[in-house]
Amino acid sequence: MTFRKFAEFFRKLAETTLRNKITIILADLFKEAKLTEIGKICYLLQGRVAPLYEAVEFGLADKMIIRAIAEGLNVKREEVTTHFKKTGDLGITIEKLKEIINKRKVNKKKLSVVEVYEVLHKIATASGSGSQEVKIKLLSDLIKDLDSLSCRYVVRIPIGKLRLGFSDMTMLDALSWMLDESKRYRPEIEKAYNVRPDLGFIAETVKVKGIAGLTDIKPKVGSPILMARAERMTSGEDIIEKIGKCAVEPKYDGLRLQGHLQTTKISLFSRNLENVTQMYPDIVEGMKQQLKANEAIIEGEAVAYNPNTGEYLPFQETVQRKRKYDIEAYAREIPLKLFAFELLYKDGKNYIGKPYIERRRQLEKTVERGETILVSQEEVVDDVRRLEEIFQDAISRGLEGVMAKKLNGIYRAGSRDFTWIKYKRSYAGSLSDTIDAVVMGYDFGQGKRTGFGIGDFLIGIYDEKDERFLTVAKIGTGLTDSEWKTIKVRSDELKVKVKPKNYEVDKIMDCDIWIEPRIVTEIRADEITRSPVHTAGRIMGPSKSGKAFEVKEAGLALRFPRLERFRDDKKPADATTLTELRKMYGQQGKK
Ligand code: ATP
Secondary structure (H helix, E strand, O other), X not given: OEHHHHHHHHHHHHOOOOHHHXXXXXXXXXXXXXXXXXXXXXXXXXXXXXXXXXXXXXXXXXXXXXXXXXXXXXXXXXXXXXHHHHHOOHHHHHHHHHHHHHOOOOOOOOOEHHHHHHHHHHHHHOOOOOHHHHHHHHHHHXXXXXXXXXHHHHHHOOOOOOOOOOOHHHHHHHHHHHHHOOOOOHHHHHHHHHHOXXXXXXXXXXXXXXXXXXXXXXXXXXXXXXXXXXXXXXXXXXXXXXXXXXXXXXXOXXXXXXXXXXXXXXXXXXXXXXEOHHHOHHHHHHHHHHEOOOEEEEEEEEEEEEOOOOEEOOHXXXXXXXXXXXXXXXXXXXXXXXXXXXXXXXXXXXXXXXOHHHHHHHHHHHEOOOOOEEEOXXXXXXXXXXXXXXXXXXXXXXXXXXXXXXOOOOOOOOOXXXXXXXXXOOOOOOOOOOEEEEEEEEEOOOHHHHHHOOOEEEEEEEEOOOOEEEEEEEEOOOOOHHHHHHHHHHHHHOEEOOOOOOEEOOHHHOOOEEEOOXXXXXXXXXEEEEEOOOOOOOEEEEOOOOOOEEEEEOXXXXXXXXXXXXXXXXXXXXXXXXXXXXXXXXXXXXX
């Protein structure tokens, strides 16, 4: 397939917001792609040249791209900058400039999608001194050889601005559609993807072997598995009624890590699949010392521990390390412990589909006694009173609450269900749990905060069915000066000229500045209320006269929302979903 043809697919995808239409366009693209192309096409659609969890980044700022465009088109940099200032979009800028030039000169080369992918890969992997120059040269050569439409997309990839507005899930639907013109294979494809979240690999497997190729996907050491998540409940009674006899563990307040041991090599992944091995040398060392296996995949919660006071420190202290320059020193000052609670794979055996008790037994056998990796505390209970006692005990030790695990439950990679239930402390008069929301935009400040240039910001949750972000609150108070500054600086890096196409926002909630959905925040609120101006769960319909569109059912909104912290370990699609918000609203009613 030529890159030009691929660019035409990009254009079609950008022209619609309808998920079904996007699915069909993608399926056509996948059908047309050859086996050698489909994997690379999947990465390019994600704006990448490797799976999401591989740290292959382009490392080219707008300024560098502008240089590459100027060199590729043989025009002055100022000309590119002036145009860019007008459009705010380097893709459009290069396309327009190239159109003018192309009137004079016809492109002869027809680069294939694989050839372009390979150059982009070289750009992303060039490193060391002089690599910026190499990157610019490679990109400017591509620009010379490609037509205007192709150029629009080829520059949007390295700057991370494809903005196609669909997620990996739509691509999974499209793979099913490619096979059968229906979404009926999506559950099987998704199940495989949850164990091997590498779209290129999944697409190639489906293309070669059909759906049968995915029936027995095993974990691969070094490639992260999507983490299982928990449902929430608000009493021991509900938990026992739901799952009966269960294993109860403390809910540690730290950072979830998945550790992969490959003979002597350790890789650590965060819950958004980022490779964070470099940040936790003490845990790497602990795993090397304490895991009795050749190969293993375990999971646990890393918690900061102060050796002087013997205290466990809250989450904020644990994540601070990310920002510390001298990680080794920090590791000595505040060492981490990993409370291991899962074993998913060991020496050729896949434990994902095995019941909890078997995984737990294997975990206990695999972790040797030591200082760093500790198997989480656990007690099997079948009576409500005992469960409540354990819960109260956890609270009094300063923990968040407990996790209850179904004894015969399998590990539900990438899913949230009742095989794990979190039961958290609730604050009088407030919601028992926080919600994770994405920052969608902000308004300029008035009064005290004029100096910061931000007065409030709009937050939204994720509608997993339609892959859209729906609003739940505008927050204008309760942040510290430094939090306001952080929100402003981070938002400005993500500014876009027009409201992203996967945002659903009522006119009244429009923002002065829209930003891409990237910043995930944890929000505490007093309660969830109904509001006609927020779009989460809002139902619209024609008015009686049929002439207007009006609110039939008000949306869900947060009362007195407050920022608890930033959740950089979560992806936007990991924000609280509409289904969860509705459930939380229901549970609140029950209380
Ligand atoms: P999630 O989307 O997983 O619910 P969250 O961080 O918003 O993410 P929490 O309410 O904090 O949700 O509860 C789930 C998290 O609790 C897990 O992702 C894990 O990091 C943490 N955790 C702490 N202790 C345990 C435990 N014993 N077993 C499982 N998870 C635990």
